[in-house]
Amino acid sequence: MSVTAAQGFRAAGITAGLKASGKPDLALVVNDGPRFDAAAVFTSNRVVGAPVMWSRQAVKDGAARAVVLNSGSANVCTGPGGFQDAHATAEAVADGLGIGAIDVLVASTGVIGVRLAREKLLAGVPVVTAALSHDPAAGQAAAAAIMTTDTVAKTATRTVETPDGVVTVGGMAKGAGMLAPALATMLCVITTDAVVPHEEADAVLRAATRTTFDRVDSDGCQSTSDTVVLMASGASGVAPGRDEFAAAVREVCADLVRQLLADAEGATHDIAITVKNATTEDAALAVARAVSRSNLVKAAIFGNDPNWGRILAQVGTVPEEVAPFDPEMLDIYVNSVKVCQAGGAHESPDKVDLASSREAAIDIDLHAGDADATLWTNDLTHAYVEENSAYTS
């Protein structure tokens, strides 16, 4: 199940001809109401695509009735013409649905710096609109149409049972762990039939992405187009408790994030870096992020080598004002084996089995406070280098 799992939503995915491969490349998700609450978070990159510029403005009123997404071109660094392309796309979708363009969000993914094939895209809009359906297959088709180098479509669903009835949260996402050619943009649409005022939707979405999408640092490269949209139709007539609803949205995000990591191009390991007993959550996250960006650590994990010296050296690069700790107190565990204690060698690295599982766990105990954070990354592999060097993308 996907974005059509919740009541009040239709979706579709078709081939507009934007991709040379001829694979599906245009998706549409429509909220039929009765409510149109919406929230969205976008990349924090200062260089952003025209669709992000458009959608940031369009969602400001807390309402959206549709999201149109294309793969095949990111429409980034394309100047005023590119912004007109994004605007024209929203207008075309709005015309087909009989709504205002300001209620249509746009998201695009593909190569940077190339204008998209506007005529092909606009010609596809009536086709994708005509294909809109409540069917699970339609949700699946939308999820497939936003894929770039993804090898599988990524969807997730959760339900919340309340005394008043059941609420559904469904989502779809694309992105090859940000490891893909052309900064593989991460796009995500989450739908729900819960009755959720847009202010609450915004708060819930930000809280969920902060500990899910924001904690994936596959290759340290930030996209110019990342977009996560939440639309609430209210079609269930049920207003769930804030905590239960927030948990469901968070779970859908977390589920999609794990699917992104599992499909990360070239990667052979998903690595959970957990920093424990930091002075603050931000400090824990700063240490985890530093480790996640060490090519030496990532290459070692690819080689199934629990090289704690490289981990410790990377931890040491975090400034003291960012994360206070005593380097001589640090413990490091790799897959639960305490390979480093108090900054020195402890159990034999030979005890660590990294080869049997895709998932790897690095735990770093700073012994400085009581805040924890976990960040996910991937290993650095030959396939990553191949994907990102052998083809112009």
Next chain:
Amino acid sequence: MSVTAAQGFRAAGITAGLKASGKPDLALVVNDGPRFDAAAVFTSNRVVGAPVMWSRQAVKDGAARAVVLNSGSANVCTGPGGFQDAHATAEAVADGLGIGAIDVLVASTGVIGVRLAREKLLAGVPVVTAALSHDPAAGQAAAAAIMTTDTVAKTATRTVETPDGVVTVGGMAKGAGMLAPALATMLCVITTDAVVPHEEADAVLRAATRTTFDRVDSDGCQSTSDTVVLMASGASGVAPGRDEFAAAVREVCADLVRQLLADAEGATHDIAITVKNATTEDAALAVARAVSRSNLVKAAIFGNDPNWGRILAQVGTVPEEVAPFDPEMLDIYVNSVKVCQAGGAHESPDKVDLASSREAAIDIDLHAGDADATLWTNDLTHAYVEENSAYTS
């Protein structure tokens, strides 16, 4: 010519048996005076090796008479025993030379977290001391004994002609561009026969390393053992002008840095990232460093792909408070071809020839001020991944 080019210095390099390969692994550089001014800069990593802890204290008085360097073990994260190993090494060298241990600096490079073979090292000290010589060959032997994964020994010499006579500055360095297994430590010893008070030596060395060694970011991984030492014997009897002397030291450092980059393991390109017209030099450097750490940019250069979209996306990750600029004003040149103007596509990337030369130039014009900075990095290659994953190191 090397560390023995300047008058007043002897050096030697021998095999003490610390390396399994049986290659030379113990070097000694001795200042015979008449002056013993010294300065040193060390890694800013919070996790540092025992030799760095020792040498930081030993050089605080502005004097040093010898530097003993070993490859085969970094002596990092080795606890109190490791510190005793470093101290014992300094003591042994001091005994052999009839000087105080506090005038002996220690530097080590190799795997982290493993105690060094103290008995072998101490047994080697009398041998390396007996081999000390003014000969150019002795300087070359010292440069060879500090190599780890370096494929060539790295030395450089400059002379300064003054009305009072000639002053010589010589240096040796090791480090495979910080791309090597086990965080290949960068070690460097610079000698001069100039008359240079230690305060001036310190200022000159810091100024030189700030724009040379500190501007190499081969793989973003910072060592726990980086050490650059300058010793001045005063044996020429000449006190050169500050500017001329500083220029010579800077040139020796720059020469050695280029040799480190050229020998960076796995690399096929040395990439000069120049950021122009930033508000401050720090802002320029922050942008250059962000770009130097993008695996997508580095992999693209390996693939001879002048992918300005990846460069621009990475520039956009630098916070505005760190480097103010308007993303829509940015120009990007790759090997002098203006592939991006005002944040959009300009000349065809097909005009860029990256394949014909190891050296590549990325120039980014921020149009925000008048400060410039250049940072050097290497590309991300299959060989880098192989070196850092296939062997436990």
